[in-house]
Amino acid sequence: MAKRVLNLPSPDYIAALYDVMERELGTTDWWPAETLFEIMVGAVLTQNTAWGNVDRSLGALKDADALEPHAIVELTSEELQDLIRPSGFYRNKAKTLQSLSRWYIERCGARPEGAVDIEDDELRDELLGLFGIGGETADDLVLYVFGRRAFVADTYARRLFAFLGFTVPVGYPSFHKAFEPAVLASGLDVAQLQEFHGLIDEYGKAYRTDEAKAESFLHGFKV
Numbered sequence: 001m002a003k004r005v006l007n008l009p010s011p012d013y014i015a016a017l018y019d020v021m022e023r024e025l026g027t028t029d030w031w032p033a034e035t036l037f038e039i040m041v042g043a044v045l046t047q048n049t050a051w052g053n054v055d056r057s058l059g060a061l062k063d064a065d066a067l068e069p070h071a072i073v074e075l076t077s078e079e080l081q082d083l084i085r086p087s088g089f090y091r092n093k094a095k096t097l098q099s100l101s102r103w104y105i106e107r108c109g110a111r112p113e114g115a116v117d118i119e120d121d122e123l124r125d126e127l128l129g130l131f132g133i134g135g136e137t138a139d140d141l142v143l144y145v146f147g148r149r150a151f152v153a154d155t156y157a158r159r160l161f162a163f164l165g166f167t168v169p170v171g172y173p174s175f176h177k178a179f180e181p182a183v184l185a186s187g188l189d190v191a192q193l194q195e196f197h198g199l200i201d202e203y204g205k206a207y208r209t210d211e212a213k214a215e216s217f218l219h220g221f222k223v
Contacts, residue, residue, distance in 0.1 A: 006167040006169070006178060007165070007166050007167040008166060008167065008178060008179065008182060009161070009164075009166055009179070009182050010182060011182050011183075011185035011186040011187070012186070013182075014182055014183050014185075014186035014188070015186040015187060015188065017164075017221070018186070018188060018192065018195075018196050018199070020217065020218070020221065021196075021199040021200070021203060021218075022195065022199060024217045025199055025202055025203060025206075027195065028195060028198030028199055028201075028202050029198070030194065030195070030197065030198030030201065030202075031140075031144050031194070031198075035067070036112055036144075036145045037067065037068060037069060037104075037110075037145075038058060038067055039140075039141075039144045039145055040100060040104070040141060040145055041058065041061065041067065041072075041097060042054055042058060043137050043140040043141055043144070043145075044093055044096050044097055044100065044132065044133075044137060045057050045058070045084060045087040045093060045097075046087075047089070047093070047132075047134075047136075047137065048088065048089060049087050049088045049089075053086045053087045053088065054086075054087055056086035056087075057083065057084040057085070057086050057087040060083045060084070060086070061083050061084070064083055066080075066083060069101040069102075069104050069105050069110045070101075070105065070110065072097050072098060072101040073098055073101050073102055073105065075098075077091075077094055077095070077098070080094040080097065080098065081094045084097070092132055093132065095131055095132060096130070096131055096132030096133065099130045099131040099132065099133075100127075100130055100133065103126070103130055107126070112145055112146050112147065115146055120142065120148045120149070120150075123142060123146060123148065124138050124139070124142050124150075127141055127142070134172065135153070135172040135173055135176055136152060136153070136154050136172055139151065139152045139153070139176070140152060143190065143193060143194055143197070144194060147190050148190065149184055149188075149189070149190055149193055150180070150193065151176065151179060151180040151183040151184065151193070152197045153172055153175045153176040153179060153180070154197075154200075154201070155204075156200050156201045156203070156204030156205075157175075157179075157197075157200050158175060159204055160200055160203065160204060160213075160218075161179065163210055163213045163214075163218075164218070164221065183196075203216075203218075
């Protein structure tokens with residue numbers, strides 16, 4: 001049986017796509033947070049829920065002076081579950097937050113700079129080895145917290161590239177594996193890759209259907 005040939009974007013296409021999206025949508029400054037640890041917590045809490053629910057949970061953690069890795073670890077499971085209850089799936093998310101916080105303290109000294117000697121792939125693999133950390137959350141952390149170049153292959157990215165006519169493999173791991181090489185070869189730096197993620201998500205929220213996308217500035221976009 002002949003191997004299926006994937007229709008994938010080139011690095012030049014990715015760079016041009018970034019440029020037109022930034023020009024049309026403006027700066028998103030995503031991820032909204034006061035600290036890098038808040039981003040870590042938000043990346044866990046946002047799984048399978050709306051950001052408004054995450055905001056409520058983050059607010060509860062701040063009010064309890066618990067938005068800090070040592071504080072997260074010292075809380076009982078029940079205390080943490082109560083604080084993050086608005087985000088849903090609070091039992092598993094509490095377990096994930098404590099596992100991640102413990103790793104962050106023990107492996108990194110509770111600061112991103114503590115991971116400087118860990119190679120990018122190894123860092124991602126370690127995160128994936130923690131309870132409740134999947135590919136999207138790991139890529140969020142690698143990109144936003146640890147400042148490494150990464151592609152967040154989320155649902156909005158999947159819908160965008162499918163609309164643009166590319167082959168989008170099923171499942172996060174396959175989609176990420178197929179598209180990240182071109183994204184990283186595009187030359188976008190960490191800040192631009194963060195912005196690219198934000199632009200893709202903002203575009204997806206503004207143009208939710210293929211019909212809406214077909215009337216957007218990306219209709220017929222080619223390089």
